[in-house]
Amino acid sequence: MTNPEIGKSIVANGIRTNYIEEGEGPPLILIHGSGPGVTGFANWRGVIPDLARHFRVIAPDMVGFGYTDCPADIKDFTLDVWVAHIIGLLDALGIEKASFIGNSYGGALSLATAARHPNRVDKFVLMGAAGLDFKMTEGLERVWNYEPTLENMRALMTTFAYNADLVTDVIVQSRHEASLRPEGRAAYERLFPEPRQEKLSRLATPEDDIRRIEHKAMIVHGREDVIVPVENAYRFSSLLKHSELHVFGECGHWTQIEKRDRFVELVTPFLLG
Template sequence: MSANPEIANRVRTGAFHSNVHDVGQGFPVLLLHGSGPGVSAWANWRLLLPVLAQARRVIAPDLLGFGYTERPADPTDNAQYSMAIWVQQAVDLLDTLGIEQTDLIGNSFGGALALALAIAHPKRVRRLVLMGSVGVPFVITPGLDAVWGYTPSLASMRQLLDIFAFDRARVTDELAQLRYQASIQPGFQESFAAMFPAPRQRWLPAMESSEADIRALPHETLMVHGREDQVIPLTTSQTLSQWIARSQLHVFGQCGHWTQIEHAARFALLVENFLTEADALKT
């Protein structure tokens, strides 16, 4: 095992290998991380993984172009990154692990991916949790523009954490150092910069699902959003709550974009209750 907790299992996903955390036993839940610089599944979900793993199998991959998943031969080629490719990676991962159906939790960009995956393969998904989710139309915020426009430095990463979190005291310098060090690993910044070059508003429609497809989703869905989110506006989750018939919306006050870090215990309890209900109802 690697001394780096971000590096987990090497799993074949189509033409490349993905870095995948796979812990616990029980009905599976697939965690899909966001698109910030230096992100990895472990950095995004490290507080939630052990909690959910007490009662279920928790699978958290580094998506293509992020973390420690094998990178394309030319990581600077923007054509290597698309919602269709990330959906296929997730499906290939489920196939390799022999998982027919899973719950899905998507954070931000990962929420858009969760929506796209549920729309394309509805029977592979039991329930959805969308946290600060992209996937519907909105005008890019200054916060998201800053996140996608990141150039590596520890000072820049600290500034981004000020954008991500409502209360900076909840997001430590240790996390800033972790994310900064991850962002300067060989190939990391090259792939990140290739995904969302300026002007960045154009990349949001590429992550959207159509209103008709979202309205047709049959899944029970929980939306979670921080009221003070400077990266993805609360209106995105409000729109999703209007479009998805079997949905509920929980808004955390005094919370920015990182609900799973800023209100870790409350978020974990909310998600666990939502998924446990599905276990009881067998839906």
């Protein structure tokens, strides 16, 4: 049986990288979050078909996650490592400039890429994004301190969504099985060791650098997000001069799932405009 999470493969910055690609048009990079068992496919499967009607959608597994190789010589996972990986992916795919949608950790990486390599980024969307220095939430501590059991995965997934009914057995089982892969588990333990507050702070782009970003940006956040607080969205709105802000009530950390149709309706014309 074919695993839908395994797509195409390419060497990006020396790292064999797994990515999903669908559609034609302007390139759009979708960067996943940092939860256990996450892949580009798992994070974005619900919106890829819609976005692929307008864009060349590319959803990679970033180094340390999913089915992308995790070289042993990477001793410390930092924004430097991840930005180099995403720029290497653009280079390997022959993409001069792309738009980005980043979820949580992926938002921090999208933001850092725009700040450090402005000529490689067109527009970007931050969804439940990290990327600012904020106090570690109890929800995020549970994500990064995850111990793999089916019960723990179900409990964790229900913290992501405001409406727990959205957390299906299929989602729980697939994420649980992915988190059990020995190579994936070994990589995950290397990603966010203690002290985790320090690791979170190192995902932040300095506020002065954010203020200098000239790209058009959209900020999307769930009001009831217990992983990354909605206050981050308001701070991003004040720092990003060419930005618009959308806050969804009765929505947690999974806007692309909890408010799927409206999310697609918002981001598509913004990115095409």
